[in-house]
Amino acid sequence: MTQPTQTPITAPRDVAAVKMTDIKKSYGGVHALKGVSLTIRPGTIHALIGENGAGKSTLLKILQGVVIPTEGSIEVFGEHLTAVSPENSRRLGIGMIFQDLSLIPTLTIAQNIFLNREPRRMSLLVDERREVEDAAKIIGELNLNVDPRTRVLELSPGQAQLTEIAKAISQKARVLILDEPTSALSAQEVDILFKMLRKLTADGTAIVYVSHRMTEIMTIADEITILRDGQNVTSGNIADFTLDTIVQNMVGKRVTGFEYKPHEIDRGTQPALKVRSLSGKHGKPNDVSFDLYRGEVLGIAGLMGAGRTELARVLFGVDAKADGTVELDGKVLEFRSPAEAIEAGIVLVPESRHDQGLVIEHTVGHNLSLPQLAQLASGPFLDRRRERDLSAELISRLRIKTPDADNKVRNLSGGNQQKIVIAKWLATDPSVVILDEPTAGVDIGSKAEIVELIRSIASGGKSVIVISSEPAELLATSDRILVLSNGRLAREISRSEIDAWATTEGDESQSSMIRVELGLQVAIQKASQNVH
Amino acid sequence: MATSSKPWYGNWRDYVVYIGFVAIFIVFAILLHDRGFLSPNNLLNVLRQTAIIAIMAMAMSFVLSAGEIDLSVGAIAGLTSVVAGMVLMQYGLVFGIVAGLCLGLVVGAFNGALTAYLNIPSFLVTLGMMGIARGVGMWVSGTSPVPVIDDTFTYAFGSGNIGPIPVLVIWVVVLGTVAHLAIRKTPFGRKVMAAGGNPVAALYSGVNVRRVKFQVLMITGVAAAIAGMLYAGRLQSGRFQLGEGDELSVIAAVVLGGTSLFGGRGTVVGSIVGALLIGIINNGLILGGLEYSQQLIARGMLIILAVAIGRGR
Numbered sequence: 001m002t003q004p005t006q007t008p009i010t011a012p013r014d015v016a017a018v019k020m021t022d023i024k025k026s027y028g029g030v031h032a033l034k035g036v037s038l039t040i041r042p043g044t045i046h047a048l049i050g051e052n053g054a055g056k057s058t059l060l061k062i063l064q065g066v067v068i069p070t071e072g073s074i075e076v077f078g079e080h081l082t083a084v085s086p087e088n089s090r091r092l093g094i095g096m097i098f099q100d101l102s103l104i105p106t107l108t109i110a111q112n113i114f115l116n117r118e119p120r121r122m123s124l125l126v127d128e129r130r131e132v133e134d135a136a137k138i139i140g141e142l143n144l145n146v147d148p149r150t151r152v153l154e155l156s157p158g159q160a161q162l163t164e165i166a167k168a169i170s171q172k173a174r175v176l177i178l179d180e181p182t183s184a185l186s187a188q189e190v191d192i193l194f195k196m197l198r199k200l201t202a203d204g205t206a207i208v209y210v211s212h213r214m215t216e217i218m219t220i221a222d223e224i225t226i227l228r229d230g231q232n233v234t235s236g237n238i239a240d241f242t243l244d245t246i247v248q249n250m251v252g253k254r255v256t257g258f259e260y261k262p263h264e265i266d267r268g269t270q271p272a273l274k275v276r277s278l279s280g281k282h283g284k285p286n287d288v289s290f291d292l293y294r295g296e297v298l299g300i301a302g303l304m305g306a307g308r309t310e311l312a313r314v315l316f317g318v319d320a321k322a323d324g325t326v327e328l329d330g331k332v333l334e335f336r337s338p339a340e341a342i343e344a345g346i347v348l349v350p351e352s353r354h355d356q357g358l359v360i361e362h363t364v365g366h367n368l369s370l371p372q373l374a375q376l377a378s379g380p381f382l383d384r385r386r387e388r389d390l391s392a393e394l395i396s397r398l399r400i401k402t403p404d405a406d407n408k409v410r411n412l413s414g415g416n417q418q419k420i421v422i423a424k425w426l427a428t429d430p431s432v433v434i435l436d437e438p439t440a441g442v443d444i445g446s447k448a449e450i451v452e453l454i455r456s457i458a459s460g461g462k463s464v465i466v467i468s469s470e471p472a473e474l475l476a477t478s479d480r481i482l483v484l485s486n487g488r489l490a491r492e493i494s495r496s497e498i499d500a501w502a503t504t505e506g507d508e509s510q511s512s513m514i515r516v517e518l519g520l521q522v523a524i525q526k527a528s529q530n531v532h
Numbered sequence: 533m534a535t536s537s538k539p540w541y542g543n544w545r546d547y548v549v550y551i552g553f554v555a556i557f558i559v560f561a562i563l564l565h566d567r568g569f570l571s572p573n574n575l576l577n578v579l580r581q582t583a584i585i586a587i588m589a590m591a592m593s594f595v596l597s598a599g600e601i602d603l604s605v606g607a608i609a610g611l612t613s614v615v616a617g618m619v620l621m622q623y624g625l626v627f628g629i630v631a632g633l634c635l636g637l638v639v640g641a642f643n644g645a646l647t648a649y650l651n652i653p654s655f656l657v658t659l660g661m662m663g664i665a666r667g668v669g670m671w672v673s674g675t676s677p678v679p680v681i682d683d684t685f686t687y688a689f690g691s692g693n694i695g696p697i698p699v700l701v702i703w704v705v706v707l708g709t710v711a712h713l714a715i716r717k718t719p720f721g722r723k724v725m726a727a728g729g730n731p732v733a734a735l736y737s738g739v740n741v742r743r744v745k746f747q748v749l750m751i752t753g754v755a756a757a758i759a760g761m762l763y764a765g766r767l768q769s770g771r772f773q774l775g776e777g778d779e780l781s782v783i784a785a786v787v788l789g790g791t792s793l794f795g796g797r798g799t800v801v802g803s804i805v806g807a808l809l810i811g812i813i814n815n816g817l818i819l820g821g822l823e824y825s826q827q828l829i830a831r832g833m834l835i836i837l838a839v840a841i842g843r844g845r
Contacts, residue, residue, distance in 0.1 A: 316736075318735070318736070337735075337740070338735055338736055338737075338738055339738040339739070339740055342738040343738075348736060350736055355730070355732060355733070356730075356732045356733055356736050357733055357736065358730070358733055359725075359726050359729035359730040359733050359734065359796065360729075360730065361729050361796050361797065362725065362726070362729055362796070366722065366725070366726075369722070370722065370726055370734070370737040370738075370739070371737045371738045373719035373722055373723065374719060376719070377718070377719050380718055381713070381717045381718055382717055382718060382719055382722065384717075424737070
């Protein structure tokens with residue numbers, strides 16, 4: 001594959017890097033885009049915001065050449081795009097970083113970066129040495145200090161994401177599209193990425209930045225376009241927007257779901273869950289102890305690699321524990337499989353709903369009834385009617401948006417898929433509900449619903465643990481926050497501390513919500529430095 | 533986001549095997565009318581010949597749905613025909629049948645244990661077992677056929693008729709009903725689909741995925757053993773060569789019938805019809821006077837065609 005031909009980036013700055021005008025796209029009777037326009041100027045970072053279903057992905061897929069618009073025109077650096085195709089988009093210098101990574105897990109970092117454009121020796125054989133050298137340079141600039149000969153499946157999610165970013169950047173695109181590029185990155189890695197993006201824009205590259213993380217958007221973006229229901233809502237300079245106005249424009253109504261709602265927790269009686277010196281077999285978790293009370297939501301924060309998910313896995317019986325005790329309602333628990341944990345009353349909404357939480361090809365009904373098959377049986381057979389009743393009840397209780405229970409789960413949006421994972425557990429009447437990244441990749445409306453759901457689970461008398469890397473999520477739900485670092489419990493943060501950040505952190509020009517979030521980020525960073 | 537609702541009859545591709553069966557039946561009925569395709573004798577023979585494949589296919593539906601595969605069914609059938617025949621000769625009817633079923637259970641359990649608990653891919657385990665079973669059958673029988681002359685056995689296991697209906701057909705109907713109900717209407721069937729559809733999500737939902745994989749391989753083991761005894765009853769002898777190559781016909785029937793090779797989706801009825809479809813194709817090609825070589829070619833092309841058409845599911 002040849003390198004994309006490029007007009008020199010010294011093209012006049014008033015020529016838009018990308019100008020999409022009045023783009024319409026329909027799938028049968030469904031109008032995904034109803035006449036959307038997007039103008040991106042070279043040397044800027046342009047945030048593209050919208051809920052899931054707003055049309056962002058479709059618009060970007062059109063820009064990439066993967067989807068053909070029903071109507072509308074596209075210009076890249078002044079050149080009119082006659083036929084929409086991946087080749088044309090690549091030729092015009094459009095590069096993309098995918099939310100679900102486009103890497104081949106069994107190939108190495110270097111092989112992935114240079115996939116389809118490997119340096120050659122004698123124009124026939126792959127020059128492996130140069131491939132590794134060049135790859136090392138590229139990933140070095142992102143502070144990814146891993147041997148480029150490592151296979152991607154051996155990398156941590158953060159490292160894999162950095163590799164994906166490296167791959168896109170090395171293609172020297174003139175227009176770089178980033179879709180949720182920081183979901184697996186630590187705060188430091190995000191910093192490095194942002195420095196890299198600033199360097200690229202100084203060279204004239206235009207960057208389209210899609211993310212659900214508002215604080216990041218406000219930090220890095222220069223301009224913003226907001227979509228809703230396949231149409232433009234507004235565009236402009238980011239300086240003219242606040243977090244509240246962005247969210248309002250996205251959703252079209254005031255969203256209050258993110259305020260923490262204080263409530264009484266009875267910490268006088270026995271804790272529902274007592275964890276003492278819990279250690280896993282591979283170093284994480286490491287000697288972790290905590291109490292969890294009925295009706296309480298305990299947040300667990302930490303950087304990538306802190307051992308949060310590992311803690312969940314030990315508590316849920318996926319991984320064996322090496323040491324320590326877990327007591328639920330006074331009874332010491334020993335379990336060696338999720339089935340036993342579930343029986344004891346501990347359930348897990350796992351990190352990846354796609355890979356771990358759902359059988360994506362099966363129906364909503366099948367997924368909802370999976371943990372309850374024995375209870376739904378009468379004799380040797382499944383009682384289909386009881387199953388249907390259960391599905392109907394859960395769908396209505398959690399307001400899951402699906403035409404019926406026979407719809408395949410993969411047809412649902414991320415937020416609704418997540419609701420299904422949560423719903424299937426609620427039916428088992430658990431004692432402890434652990435949620436790992438409950439609103440990752442979920443649109444803001446569903447995020448609010450899930451946050452409210454978490455609160456109602458706790459107020460219903462259950463104990464809840466929320467593991468998250470999104471400060472907003474933790475702050476909205478948690479009554480207390482534990483910070484893990486390197487497998488150990490680094491610190492506990494109380495609600496009164498959190499409230500204090502609203503005045504002590506950041507500066508006055510920022511909203512109190514951003515200041516509190518900053519406070520949490522700083523606290524996590526500091527706690528992670530001291531523990532080794 | 534809501535999707536447009538589907539018509540009540542679903543995706544036509546799910547029914548490719550049924551449509552194909554009817555279409556090919558009609559084609560052969562027209563083209564081969566004068567060669568006796570539609571004669572009751574011919575059709576009953578087709579049923580008898582496909583019954584044994586159909587029984588193994590219904591069991592294979594479970595294995596493929598669970599995301600595994602069993603290549604040893606043909607070899608188990610051959611081995612069982614020999615062992616059951618020998619025990620039958622020495623110790624009588626009851627012991628013969630029990631020996632046959634136990635053999636299927638034991639071999640299936642062995643396949644299942646290595647796959648589920650030692651994490652060796654089922655493809656490799658059952659490929660190895662294929663050789664082992666065939667070899668043991670050859671060794672134990674001294675490569676000569678084992679005569680099976682117990683009338684009750686040969687009546688019940690293959691050669692008999694109840695009225696106009698061959699006993700083999702009754703076997704298919706009874707076992708098929710049980711298998712169909714198990715896969716569609718029991719918790720076990722759901723667990724099989726979940727284990728094949730997403731083993732991690734199934735585990736995280738409390739399904740004992742290892743046990744499910746162990747159990748489905750035991751099911752094909754027993755089904756293959758029954759197939760072996762049916763062969764022995766039909767041919768009135770046990771031979772180690774019986775069932776040779778059947779694993780491929782069985783898997784072809786199951787895939788044609790709509791079960792996914794990757795797991796998560798499966799049907800027993802489809803597998804039975806798939807076996808019947810292959811059976812009438814074979815029959816039609818023979819009646820049509822094609823040489824064996826031409827039959828092989830035609831059969832291969834038809835299988836590719838059927839799977840290609842059904843691919844959009």
